[in-house]
Amino acid sequence: RSEKSSLNDFTCTCQNGVTATGVPATCEIDECTKDPCGMGQTCEDPDKSYTSQHDFKCTCDSDTSVTQVDGPAACSRDECLTQPCGAGQTCDDPNQTKNSHSDFTCTCQNGVMATGGPATCEMDECTKDPCGMGQSCEDPNKSYTSQHDFKCTCDNDVSIVQIDGPAACSKDECTSQPCGA
Numbered sequence: 001r002s003e004k005s006s007l008n009d010f011t012c013t014c015q016n017g018v019t020a021t022g023v024p025a026t027c028e029i030d031e032c033t034k035d036p037c038g039m040g041q042t043c044e045d046p047d048k049s050y051t052s053q054h055d056f057k058c059t060c061d062s063d064t065s066v067t068q069v070d071g072p073a074a075c076s077r078d079e080c081l082t083q084p085c086g087a088g089q090t091c092d093d094p095n096q097t098k099n100s101h102s103d104f105t106c107t108c109q110n111g112v113m114a115t116g117g118p119a120t121c122e123m124d125e126c127t128k129d130p131c132g133m134g135q136s137c138e139d140p141n142k143s144y145t146s147q148h149d150f151k152c153t154c155d156n157d158v159s160i161v162q163i164d165g166p167a168a169c170s171k172d173e174c175t176s177q178p179c180g181a
Helices: none
Strands: 002-004 010-013 019-021 041-044 057-060 067-069 089-092 105-108 113-115 135-138 151-154 161-163
Touching: none
Parallel strands: none
Antiparallel strands: 002 010, 010 019, 041 057, 057 067, 089 105, 105 113, 135 151, 151 161
C-alpha cells in the first residue's frame, strides 16, 4: 500500500507492519516465526521475501540429515533420551516416530512396568532376611531411592533395635533348657 501527498513524501507499508517513507519498504516474512517445524526441529527460511513463501526448511535436531521443505521433517524421537524413568529403572521407547508421545516403558529391577512415566518400584530389604534368627525386620520405605533403612528388632527385647543391620540381641541359652528340667 502506498500513500502520496508530495514528492518523496509517500509511505509504503508492508503486510507485516514494516513502513518506509520516500522509498519502497523492504517487506520480509520469516515463515519460521510461527514455529512450523515443532519441537525437536530447527527451522530455516533462506528467502524471506513475500514472493518466496513456503520455502522454509525443517531439520531434525537429532539427525541433521533428515530435512523437509515447507513442513515438519519426519524425525525419530526417542523419549528415553530425557531419562523419564526413576532410579533403578530401564527405559524402552519402541515407537520413535515424531507423532508418538508417552509410549515409552519404564521397568523396575523387580519387573514392575509402567507406560508413559516412572514405574512405582518397591524393594523390601527384609525379603533377604538381613536381621537373622530371633529378630524381626521392618522396611518402612520400600522405594529404590531409600535403601539401607530397614530396622531389626530383637524378638526377646523390643527395646533393642538396629537400623541397616542385625541388632545386638542378648541370647539366654538356658531358655531352651539344654540341661533338662
